[in-house]
């Protein structure tokens with residue numbers, strides 16, 4: 321059942337969340353491909369509740385400020401890379417997303433050459449496999465032809481579908497960062513992060529069944545669910561700035577007025593920068609990076625507005641359609657941050673939360689994602705003007721990126737210039 325209206329999505333998935341918080345059955349992927357640790361795939365049961373407790377305790381609004389220093393530090397690395405490095409700009413955005421999630425979840429410092437880092441390699445390989453095998457086409461193929469899972473690794477594409485290989489990669493993804501952090505905890509070197517916080521709250525208590533196991537699993541999910549979504553949102557922001565220079569200029573004027581030019585913006589400046597917050601909300605709405613959300617399923621049969629919803633029905637919250645509601649968002653394809661401001665320039669109550677899902681399944685990383693995108697946006701706009709690339713005759717090149725498809729979407733690489741601001 322595809323739900324195109326925010327009101328109906330809220331009525332079913334928020335107000336009747338007791339009945340609409342289950343997921344499609346993925347047991348064949350869970351057992352054979354080792355996806356049993358992924359919070360997103362778990363049924364609405366006690367194991368899922370334990371994951372949510374860990375993620376809620378460590379990523380709730382009040383907990384996020386503990387990770388601000390990591391975000392600020394990685395944002396300055398991003399600025400430096402955009403300024404001096406010869407690598408394409410989108411690689412720096414990708415590294416920022418990987419570094420902030422690894423730093424926040426495992427207090428893991430991404431080295432200059434991340435490809436030599438065992439944690440980074442394990443997480444990239446694991447996440448790529450989850451997104452590939454978990455895609456609609458692949459799940460349908462594996463369902464229809466179960467023998468696919470025995471495709472030898474040496475056969476063309478075999479690495480991508482061989483179940484034994486995937487199972488092993490999932491284990492490496494879960495264990496590698498945990499083992500490294502454990503050694504650092506023993507040596508007294510570990511800093512504030514989701515995992516140390518969760519171990520401090522839950523380990524050795526009766527609050528969770530097998531706390532260590534749950535924490536390891538929830539942390540690996542946080543990486544898989546958080547890295548690409550946050551990075552993709554920043555790619556959308558950069559595209560929006562290139563295409564809408566007047567929006568960029570207005571945000572920069574606000575930054576200059578509030579922050580001045582002698583320092584970079586920090587989280588303490590947030591309340592004084594409503595236009596920047598409106599740009600962030602419009603970025604989330606304009607091109608939602610999880611455009612059809614993640615399906616919930618009905619635990620029991622239900623009747624809604626005279627319609628029978630059979631037990632097990634998958635409810636797809638069509639985030640894309642909700643973001644295009646012309647009554648709530650007139651001219652929805654235009655990028656207009658002003659739609660989130662009232663006549664006095666104050667922020668409205670519309671936080672665009674629907675892009676993070678609904679009800680009991682709402683994204684537990686949303687406060688962190690907001691902070692991570694906000695600080696990168698603020699510091700980039702304070703330091704650079706993002707402009708269209710120029711061709712060999714000096715004419716601006718109109719960006720028209722293709723869009724990546726799958727559960728998450730993002731603009732594929734397009735050329736643009738980060739010009740240092742003369743302020």
Ligand code: HEM
Nearest residue numbers: 359360542545546549550610614676677678681683685689
């Ligand atoms: C802009 C960035 C992000 C967007 C747009 C986003 C969006 C979403 C959406 C739409 C869902 C499905 C919710 C539902 O079923 O109704 C979800 C689930 C989830 N997200 Fe995010 N997310 C983002 C960042 C993050 C981050 C940074 C983390 C962790 C650090 C995270 C962790 C999770 C987890 C663990 C789930 C599964 C929840 C469950 O099934 O109970 N996400 N996210």
